[in-house]
Amino acid sequence: MPFKLFEVDKEIPDREKHIYVKDTDDPVEHIPKCNTKTIPGCMTERGCAFAGVKGVITGAVKDVVHVVHSPVGCTTYGCGSKRYPTSPDLPNGEKFPVENFNLKYIMGTDLKESDVVFGGMKKLRQSILEAAKEFPYVNAIYTYATCTTGLIGDDMEAVAKELSEEIGKDVITFNAPGFSGPTQSKGHHVGNLTLFNHLVGTKEPPETTPYDINLIGEYNIDGDLWVLKPYFEEMGINILSTFTGDCSHDEICWMHRAKLSLVRCQRSATYIAELIEEKYGVPYIKVDFFGPKYCAENLRALGKYFGKEAEAEKVIESRMKQIQPELDFYREKLEGKTVWVFSGGPKNWHIPQPLEEHLGMKTVAVSTMFEHEDGYEKIKERVGEGTVIIDDPNSLELEEIIEDYKPDIILSGIKEKYIAHKMGTPCMLIHSYENGPYMGFEGFINLARDIYASIYSPVWNMVEFKDEIREEE
Numbered sequence: 001m002p003f004k005l006f007e008v009d010k011e012i013p014d015r016e017k018h019i020y021v022k023d024t025d026d027p028v029e030h031i032p033k034c035n036t037k038t039i040p041g042c043m044t045e046r047g048c049a050f051a052g053v054k055g056v057i058t059g060a061v062k063d064v065v066h067v068v069h070s071p072v073g074c075t076t077y078g079c080g081s082k083r084y085p086t087s088p089d090l091p092n093g094e095k096f097p098v099e100n101f102n103l104k105y106i107m108g109t110d111l112k113e114s115d116v117v118f119g120g121m122k123k124l125r126q127s128i129l130e131a132a133k134e135f136p137y138v139n140a141i142y143t144y145a146t147c148t149t150g151l152i153g154d155d156m157e158a159v160a161k162e163l164s165e166e167i168g169k170d171v172i173t174f175n176a177p178g179f180s181g182p183t184q185s186k187g188h189h190v191g192n193l194t195l196f197n198h199l200v201g202t203k204e205p206p207e208t209t210p211y212d213i214n215l216i217g218e219y220n221i222d223g224d225l226w227v228l229k230p231y232f233e234e235m236g237i238n239i240l241s242t243f244t245g246d247c248s249h250d251e252i253c254w255m256h257r258a259k260l261s262l263v264r265c266q267r268s269a270t271y272i273a274e275l276i277e278e279k280y281g282v283p284y285i286k287v288d289f290f291g292p293k294y295c296a297e298n299l300r301a302l303g304k305y306f307g308k309e310a311e312a313e314k315v316i317e318s319r320m321k322q323i324q325p326e327l328d329f330y331r332e333k334l335e336g337k338t339v340w341v342f343s344g345g346p347k348n349w350h351i352p353q354p355l356e357e358h359l360g361m362k363t364v365a366v367s368t369m370f371e372h373e374d375g376y377e378k379i380k381e382r383v384g385e386g387t388v389i390i391d392d393p394n395s396l397e398l399e400e401i402i403e404d405y406k407p408d409i410i411l412s413g414i415k416e417k418y419i420a421h422k423m424g425t426p427c428m429l430i431h432s433y434e435n436g437p438y439m440g441f442e443g444f445i446n447l448a449r450d451i452y453a454s455i456y457s458p459v460w461n462m463v464e465f466k467d468e469i470r471e472e473e
């Protein structure tokens, strides 16, 4: 049975079920155990369900203010967002007055002991009214339950309903306290359901075309959306709504009017695509725009759907012509280098193959904090023999993986980056990116450039303790 117990996990043998080494002869159902509570004793890298809503789903909306109903800690945590830049353009032609408002502001109810004892609804009411007064130009107010308010049982929905009428704007409550699921994935689900139930179908778009799409699960990380958008425009396809990169509150309200939904981040946002299909009959397809091959394949699929095959070919041809010389350069430099991909969701199955196919890199390890069975099946399909696949790795395992598998580079998040650097291993951000965007044809060149710059940085030759680490091995 190709499951593996790391040395550091000797005292927590249950970890073995979460670590799988790819063996092609294995039955399909052999994948890491996942989407379960972190095993006590593990120093997990996971985020909470509240983080799943605010940090992933709603944090990218450009014209709303967030009120976190919590002691100040969760609000501070909710403030740290991914790099989701936003443009000031609103669908009605007006400009939103503050650039990147979504990255700059968050409000909280700052609950204290007496609120826990006597209830926090009064404070929530005050905070929402204050948010409406402080930011009169926002188009909605989103409020969030957290562990404390989930436990004391404040009726946030009632407050939101009452104030929505009083303020004259949508006030929406997201009920995903941190403890409500094993990972942030629970928050993604709650975020999808809440936005669907409260918003989709409540407004009509200013205009429609026969080529309107929803681009779902695209959060505009470091400008990804702004790379993809011109491809669609050149093909004559109109993005009616994004969910939720650089999107306005209203765009979510008219997602039911699209002719097709494309689902990019399939872990966090397939839920809403399914709901829209079920209720409004808008079909959806799963897409992937990481790397030239997947990008071309998916543009072709989109072209075929709308009868715009020639337009798709034109986009592909022009971009390949543009990137080929740089792609050749980076392939020469990165051929044979090994990589450990430690991303949150689908990047784990989207990235290994483009890295191998276009840059000649080999994936030796893949890990995620909140993937589900279907995601692990795809990861297993797309990595080579012997690749270790780890669910919810703990901090000590991170060190053992670096020592055992010696990746030339790790693509991960900020929490892991400095552990790796302390061990003398290049590590760059794949969640929020280093110098993105990384999506699309041009984005893949940015990714290759950042990998190249990290691996070839002269700093690794100056790390004094690196030799000591290697000697200890």
Ligand code: SF4
Pocket (backbone or CB within 6 Å): 048, 049, 050, 051, 070, 073, 074, 077, 145, 146, 147, 148, 177, 178, 179
């Ligand atoms: S919601 Fe709970 S788990 Fe999440 S930051 Fe707040 S206290 Fe921590």
